[in-house]
Structures are given as C-alpha cells and as structure tokens.
Amino acid sequence: xxxxxxxxxxxxxxxxxxxxxxxxxxxxxxxxxxxxxxxxxxxxxxxxxxxxxxxxxxxxxxxxxxxxxxxxxxxxxxxxxxxxxxxxxxxxxxxxxxxxxxxxxxxxxxxxxxxxxxxxxxxxxxxxxxxxxxxxxxxxxxxxxxxxxxxxxxxxxxxxxxxxxxxxxxxxxxxxxxxxxxxxxxxxxxxx
Numbered sequence: 001x002x003x004x005x006x007x008x009x010x011x012x013x014x015x016x017x018x019x020x021x022x023x024x025x026x027x028x029x030x031x032x033x034x035x036x037x038x039x040x041x042x043x044x045x046x047x048x049x050x051x052x053x054x055x056x057x058x059x060x061x062x063x064x065x066x067x068x069x070x071x072x073x074x075x076x077x078x079x080x081x082x083x084x085x086x087x088x089x090x091x092x093x094x095x096x097x098x099x100x101x102x103x104x105x106x107x108x109x110x111x112x113x114x115x116x117x118x119x120x121x122x123x124x125x126x127x128x129x130x131x132x133x134x135x136x137x138x139x140x141x142x143x144x145x146x147x148x149x150x151x152x153x154x155x156x157x158x159x160x161x162x163x164x165x166x167x168x169x170x171x172x173x174x175x176x177x178x179x180x181x182x183x184x185x186x187x188x189x190x191x192x
Contacts, residue, residue, distance in 0.1 A: 080098040082098070107166075112131035
C-alpha cells in the first residue's frame with residue numbers, strides 16, 4: 001500500500017459530533033429557505049376582449065328543442081326513437097334520433113339524424129343526416145353500440161308498392177370514419 005504524502009486529516013475520521021454538526025447545518029438551510037420564499041406572482045394579463053370558453057358537456061344532447069330538416073307541411077315532426085353514445089370518439093356523447101312527420105294516417109317515412117352540442121353555446125343541433133325521409137324507409141330495430149349506429153329498415157322494392165305494406169327488409173350500419181358517417185351493411189345480413 002502506498003503511503004499518502006499528506007498526513008491524515010482530522011476530519012477523515014467520522015465521530016458522532018460530525019453527524020450532529022451536519023444534521024444541524026442541513027436543518028438550518030431548510031429553515032432559512034422556508035423564510036426566504038419568492039413573492040407571489042403579480043403578472044397582469046393584457047387587456048382585451050373577454051373570452052368565454054364553451055361549457056364542457058358530458059351529457060347527451062336533448063333533441064326536444066331541435067329543429068329537424070324534415071318538411072312536414074301542416075303537421076309537426078315527431079321523435080319516434082332516440083339513443084345516445086359517443087360516435088366520434090371525442091369522449092362526449094351524441095344523440096341519434098328517428099324522426100317522422102306526425103301524420104294522422106298512413107305510414108310516414110322515417111329520417112335518422114345525429115345531434116351534438118354546438119361549439120360555443122352548447123345548444124343541441126343536427127350535425128348529420130344518416131337516413132333521409134326521401135328513401136321512404138321505416139326504422140324498426142335501432143341501437144348504438146361501440147360508436148356504431150345499427151338499424152333495421154323496412155322499405156319498398158318499387159314505387160308501386162303501397163306505403164302500408166313494405167316488402168323489403170334491410171339492415172344498415174353507420175360509423176364515423178375520416179370525418180364523416182359511412183354507411184355499410186352489417187356482416188351476415190340478407191335482404192328479404
């Protein structure tokens with residue numbers, strides 16, 4: 001073993017008094033730093049127009065006060081069915097409604113609309129038409145599951161088939177893809 005050129009220093013041998021001195025010094029630094037805290041922030045924001053953010057809405061929109069883009073003439077539009085779910089994956093639910101004209105007789109065709117909360121106001125509004133009443137379909141089974149709208153549609157093979165007696169049964173599926181609702185036919189579906 002090589003000998004040191006410097007004689008051993010007294011502080012290289014730890015004694016209990018060294019530990020007490022170190023602990024006292026650390027406690028003093030902590031106590032002193034708690035007294036010297038920075039002042040609270042006083043930065044002022046620049047004057048300008050007051051900006052109000054839209055309320056964050058986590059409930060499904062209520063379709064009761066929505067104006068639907070369906071022409072019913074002298075009668076009113078009637079909500080036949082409604083279901084809710086998050087269709088576009090943004091964490092906020094949309095409401096999907098089946099609407100038709102409240103006609104006193106016959107079988108009025110259904111329309112299917114998607115309602116969401118408007119940005120800025122939070123008011124419910126129609127953002128998509130999944131099924132137009134011009135198709136002359138009637139919607140029977142109707143669900144929303146895993147961001148997908150599923151429906152059974154009753155329709156007509158020709159314009160000669162009376163409105164009372166649909167002769168075509170079809171299934172439809174709508175999903176949000178690339179910024180739009182895309183319609184497809186669920187697997188295993190056959191038209192009757």
